[in-house]
Amino acid sequence: MDVKKIYMDANALLEGHFKLSSGNHSQFYLQSAKVLEDPKTAKLLAEALAKQIKESGIEIDTVCSPALGGLIAGFALATALDVRFIFAERVNGAMNIRRGFEVQKGEKVLMCEDIITTGGSAMEAAAVVKALGGEIVGAAALANRGFCHREHSDIATKPNCKLPQNIPFFALADFTFEMYAPDECPLCKDGSEAIKPGSRGN
Numbered sequence: 001m002d003v004k005k006i007y008m009d010a011n012a013l014l015e016g017h018f019k020l021s022s023g024n025h026s027q028f029y030l031q032s033a034k035v036l037e038d039p040k041t042a043k044l045l046a047e048a049l050a051k052q053i054k055e056s057g058i059e060i061d062t063v064c065s066p067a068l069g070g071l072i073a074g075f076a077l078a079t080a081l082d083v084r085f086i087f088a089e090r091v092n093g094a095m096n097i098r099r100g101f102e103v104q105k106g107e108k109v110l111m112c113e114d115i116i117t118t119g120g121s122a123m124e125a126a127a128v129v130k131a132l133g134g135e136i137v138g139a140a141a142l143a144n145r146g147f148c149h150r151e152h153s154d155i156a157t158k159p160n161c162k163l164p165q166n167i168p169f170f171a172l173a174d175f176t177f178e179m180y181a182p183d184e185c186p187l188c189k190d191g192s193e194a195i196k197p198g199s200r201g202n
Contacts, residue, residue, distance in 0.1 A: 001044075001045075001048055001172065003045070003142070003143065003172045003173035004173060004175070006035060006041065006045070007032075007035055007143075010034045010035045010037075010038070010041070012030060012031045012032060012033075012034035012035045013028065013029075013030060014028065014029040014030075014031055014197065015027060015028055016029070016195065017187040017188075017192045017194045017195065018194055018195060018196070019182075019195065019196040020117070020179065021117075022118070022120075022179075023182065024179040024181060024182070025181075025185040025187060025188065025194050026177050026180070027177065027178065027187060028175075028177040029197050030115050030143055030145075030175060031197060032069070032073065032114035032115055032142060032143070033114075035142070036072040036076070036114070042072060043076060043080075045076070045142055045172060046073070046076035046077045046079065046080040047080045048172055049077055049142065049170060049172055050077060050080035050081050052151065052152070052170045052172075053081065053110070053140065053170050054081070056138075056151065056168055058138055058168065059137065060081060060083050060108055060109070060110045060137060060138070061083060061084065061107045061109065062078075062084040062085070062086060062103075062107055062108070062109045062110070062134075063077050063078035063081065063084070063085050063109070063111075063112050063140075064085075064086050064087060064097075064109050064110070064111055064112070064125060064129055065085075065087045065112045065113065065125070066087065066088050066111075066113065066121040066122060066124065066125040067087050067088065068089075069113065069114050069115070069121075070112055070114055070121075071087055073113065073114040073141070073142055074087065074112035074113075077110075077112050077140060078112075081110075086101040086103075087101075087125075088124075088129075095124040095125050095127070095128050096128060097125075097129070097132065102132075103132035103134040104133065104134070105133035105134075106133065106135055107133070107134045108134075108135050108137045109126075109129050109135065109137065110136075110137055110138045110140055111123075111125060111129075111138070111139045112139070112140045113139075113140075114141060114142050114143070115141055115142065115143045115144075115145060115175075116139065116141040116143070116144050116147075116148060116169070117147055118147050118148070118161055118163075119148055119161060119162040119163035120162045122162075122163070123163065123164075126139075136164070136167060137167060138167050138168045138169065138170065139163050139169045139170070140169070140170040141170075141171045142171065142172055142173075143171060143172065143173055143174075143175050144169070144171035144173065144174050145174075145175055145176070145177070146158075146174050146176035146177075147160055147161045148161040148162075148163045149161075149169065150169045150171045150174070151168050151169065153171075153174055155174055155176070
């Protein structure tokens with residue numbers, strides 16, 4: 001499966017000057033919502049990801065995603081795995097699980113995002129799951145930004161990866177774009193202004 005081509009065909013691999021959620025800048029941005037707006041494509045990607053996870057042999061009771069970006073990918077993956085789906089959301093800046101969702105003691109939960117950069121949002125949501133008694137058995141995403149090692153990839157874990165090393169991380173492809181601190185960004189030095197796309201901007 002050529003995941004990069006799927007993103008490009010959906011006009012979801014953007015080129016320009018972007019401010020990322022981390023505050024860093026990049027020339028490229030993955031807009032997974034453009035890929036997932038087609039249910040057939042979402043199903044195709046989720047089934048490919050589910051195949052990897054099933055082949056690993058890990059036991060999963062529930063998929064949990066942080067809102068908002070991970071919701072469609074997480075629901076599609078839970079459907080492909082035939083397990084329950086829940087989500088965490090920010091309330092006054094902090095991740096919470098509410099809306100009647102419950103986590104049983106020992107429930108085996110897979111965290112799912114559309115894209116994993118450092119895994120920070122997924123791990124914030126995972127902390128809430130663990131506080132409720134759940135067990136985090138793995139992480140998954142459609143795309144990996146190359147900071148964390150995923151199964152079936154030779155990319156090494158970078159120091160800023162926040163995913164635990166004792167659980168597997170599954171993704172369909174690596175997208176290793178350069179990122180820059182704002183004061184070191186060559187695009188800024190060339191005079192262009194960064195825009196903030198995605199769920200926290202436009």
